[in-house]
Amino acid sequence: MSDREKILAAVREALGTKEGAPVPQPPPPVTISLPLQSTELVAHFAQRVVAVGGRVQRLAAITDLLGAVLATLHAANAHSVVLSDAPIVQAMRQPLTENGITCLRSDAELNHLLAADAGITTAQYGIAETGTLILDAGRERSRLASLLPPLHLCLLPESQLLSTLGEALRALPHPLPYAITFVSGPSRTADIELQLVVGVHGPKDLCVLLIESQKQH
Amino acid sequence: MENFAANALAALANPIQREALHKATTTFAERRLGVLLRAPNWQDWRTHARAIKDHTLEHLDYYLQQFANNAAARGCVVHWAATGDDANRIVTEITKAANTTAAVKSKSMTTEEIHLNEALAKAGVDAVETDLGEWIIQLAGEVPFHIVVPAIHKTRAQIGQLLHEKIGVAKDASAAELTAAARVVLREKFAAAGIGISGGNFLIAETGSLLILENEGNARLCTSLPRVHVAVVGIEKVIPRNADLDVFLKLLPRSGTGQDLTTYQSLLTGPKTAASHEGPAEIHIVLLDNGRTRMLREPKTRQALACIRCGACLNACPVYQQVGGHAYGSVYPGPIGAVITPQLVSLKRGKQLPFASTLCGACREVCPVKIDIPELLLHLRGEVLVGNQAAKAAAPDRLQALGFSIWAFFMRGKRRYAFATTLARCCDRMFSPLLRHLPPLSGWHKGRELPRLAKRSFRAQWRKQG
Numbered sequence A: 001m002s003d004r005e006k007i008l009a010a011v012r013e014a015l016g017t018k019e020g021a022p023v024p025q026p027p028p029p030v031t032i033s034l035p036l037q038s039t040e041l042v043a044h045f046a047q048r049v050v051a052v053g054g055r056v057q058r059l060a061a062i063t064d065l066l067g068a069v070l071a072t073l074h075a076a077n078a079h080s081v082v083l084s085d086a087p088i089v090q091a092m093r094q095p096l097t098e099n100g101i102t103c104l105r106s107d108a109e110l111n112h113l114l115a116a117d118a119g120i121t122t123a124q125y126g127i128a129e130t131g132t133l134i135l136d137a138g139r140e141r142s143r144l145a146s147l148l149p150p151l152h153l154c155l156l157p158e159s160q161l162l163s164t165l166g167e168a169l170r171a172l173p174h175p176l177p178y179a180i181t182f183v184s185g186p187s188r189t190a191d192i193e194l195q196l197v198v199g200v201h202g203p204k205d206l207c208v209l210l211i212e213s214q215k216q217h
Numbered sequence B: 001m002e003n004f005a006a007n008a009l010a011a012l013a014n015p016i017q018r019e020a021l022h023k024a025t026t027t028f029a030e031r032r033l034g035v036l037l038r039a040p041n042w043q044d045w046r047t048h049a050r051a052i053k054d055h056t057l058e059h060l061d062y063y064l065q066q067f068a069n070n071a072a073a074r075g076c077v078v079h080w081a082a083t084g085d086d087a088n089r090i091v092t093e094i095t096k097a098a099n100t101t102a103a104v105k106s107k108s109m110t111t112e113e114i115h116l117n118e119a120l121a122k123a124g125v126d127a128v129e130t131d132l133g134e135w136i137i138q139l140a141g142e143v144p145f146h147i148v149v150p151a152i153h154k155t156r157a158q159i160g161q162l163l164h165e166k167i168g169v170a171k172d173a174s175a176a177e178l179t180a181a182a183r184v185v186l187r188e189k190f191a192a193a194g195i196g197i198s199g200g201n202f203l204i205a206e207t208g209s210l211l212i213l214e215n216e217g218n219a220r221l222c223t224s225l226p227r228v229h230v231a232v233v234g235i236e237k238v239i240p241r242n243a244d245l246d247v248f249l250k251l252l253p254r255s256g257t258g259q260d261l262t263t264y265q266s267l268l269t270g271p272k273t274a275a276s277h278e279g280p281a282e283i284h285i286v287l288l289d290n291g292r293t294r295m296l297r298e299p300k301t302r303q304a305l306a307c308i309r310c311g312a313c314l315n316a317c318p319v320y321q322q323v324g325g326h327a328y329g330s331v332y333p334g335p336i337g338a339v340i341t342p343q344l345v346s347l348k349r350g351k352q353l354p355f356a357s358t359l360c361g362a363c364r365e366v367c368p369v370k371i372d373i374p375e376l377l378l379h380l381r382g383e384v385l386v387g388n389q390a391a392k393a394a395a396p397d398r399l400q401a402l403g404f405s406i407w408a409f410f411m412r413g414k415r416r417y418a419f420a421t422t423l424a425r426c427c428d429r430m431f432s433p434l435l436r437h438l439p440p441l442s443g444w445h446k447g448r449e450l451p452r453l454a455k456r457s458f459r460a461q462w463r464k465q466g
Helices: A003-015 A038-051 A062-075 A093-098 A110-115 A165-171 B004-012 B015-036 B042-058 B060-073 B084-097 B109-113 B116-122 B132-140 B156-167 B175-192 B218-224 B242-256 B292-296 B299-306 B312-316 B318-323 B334-344 B362-366 B373-394 B398-411 B414-435 B441-445 B458-465
Strands: A055-059 A080-083 A102-105 A118-122 A125-127 A132-136 A151-157 A179-183 A205-211 B077-081 B102-105 B126-129 B195-198 B202-204 B209-214 B228-234 B264-268 B282-288
Touching: A003 B060, A003 B077, A003 B292, A038 A055, A038 A205, A055 A062, A062 A093, A062 A151, A062 A205, A093 A102, A110 B175, A125 A165, A132 A165, A165 B242, A179 B218, B004 B015, B004 B318, B015 B242, B015 B312, B015 B318, B042 B060, B042 B242, B042 B299, B060 B077, B060 B202, B060 B282, B077 B084, B084 B116, B084 B195, B084 B228, B084 B282, B102 B175, B102 B218, B109 B116, B109 B228, B116 B126, B126 B132, B132 B156, B132 B175, B156 B175, B175 B218, B195 B218, B202 B242, B209 B218, B209 B228, B209 B242, B218 B264, B292 B299, B292 B334, B299 B334, B299 B373, B312 B318, B312 B334, B312 B362, B318 B334, B334 B362, B334 B373, B362 B373, B398 B414
Parallel strands: A055 A205, A080 A102, A080 A118, A118 A151, A151 A205, B077 B282, B102 B126, B102 B195, B195 B228, B228 B282
Antiparallel strands: A125 A132, A132 A179, A179 B264, B202 B209, B209 B264
């Protein structure tokens, strides 16, 4: 008998059931938290991101993006950035380079990625309830760019904001991609005397650039 | 775990540790209450989460198979380990096949339970803990003091001294400086590692996914940088659906650290499938039994398998609050540790642990999945006593038998009883301080005050009043 069969047999023996016994439906999922009003999403999201130690900047139009990114990089004294492969991020490569920023692809050599000052990615969704960014690795090479450098700049269109975690779980693609990361604030620890220290293994600075939805005329 | 009583006394005599413990347990308990104010449906969430766990455990064979089949379909290699030794052998073989001796680990109580690091060390693999608290504990050669914050018993000065000796930081470094130094050292370990080892908080049957919660980002590094990722996960961690994560992600961080959500959740479904993906090329999932199917047998003991390892019962327990994690002498301390250790290890070795409780019920109150820990402690006490009686039948305690027959003699008549209480009152008055220092009272008296008998008996007072 294989190890798998041995353990399954032990489980069935303990439960007093037989292989292939009918399994009733699990308890139906319940609404765990009520959705927010759509008009509250942005304010709530921004408030929660700040509450967990991140920063939020709201941009009126996509044309403001480059200026905001450059300002944030300058303020953080960041000279090298890892860019994810999202088109909106890649579109900044040339203007950033022209402004003296060294741009790395997220598949560059690990030593270079480890030495970078900042990473720029998008998020596929934001959760207003918890101030959480959802990074779908199946859609964007964002795993290392969002993790290794001390500053993570994350672009999120406001139209991608969801109300609750439950809604976000339902919005995930089927089948699931190989990796999805939920990010709420910068990397943190309190392992020494419960003192909060940010940036222990991941970014110490998380800056979310919220891009306003185009107004309909 | 055989020496809880002696360990507890030693812990009580350590004022630095007690202060750290007091600060940690009260801070976490207060933070938990703080976030609960924003969770009006808390009781409904608990009930729902427990119903999901009960359902899954009742049909565990079905959900384990579903998980294993779906994980395999996504390219994971699923291993089944009946014992800790089996799991250690499997992980050791995976490291050999991966042709590496450098492993990075993210925090996992399950790998602590099976002593994976020692097994890997014997095979020549250097497994470095990368959670800051776990890394400190590993450098100090200790075991975790708390399941969520492992190094909480150490002061900043003690950690500064330790890191000064091990990696040469300034002794008086601040918490931020110590953390920054750890980041530099551990980044090198991540970059060089051929294998990343993790535990897992949830296994999702319908998708074959593994979910890991954390705050530091080290689990993200362990599961994205090395070429091979191994997760060692107890069979009780499976849940049916992705949608079920909603309630568990509401309960676990709030109960554990008083956060609305931990900083990171990694939802991992199979290794990378395209050259453009970032992540391990191989993912192995080791499903561990190691005594869990034994706990499955009775519905009463089965409920302990619903535990999501949040640590709330440790923070709430008046015994843990005083003696801390090491006194239990087991990987899982506190109320839930006192319940699962005797069952996972052996009732014989863990027999003191079910008694390491006042049965006040604080653990039951805070448990996010409503485990009736006091009921389980009483049940285990019963098992221990049945074991003791069996032992006594073989070797009866003559002194105790004599004591009870004397007691029975004096209880059997009014005059005898009156005589005995008068005698006891005289003894109490004349020899009380002495009696307290002689067996059998000396043992009993160690942790308690022996009340003095009243000067006059109730009957005597009644007669006078009457």
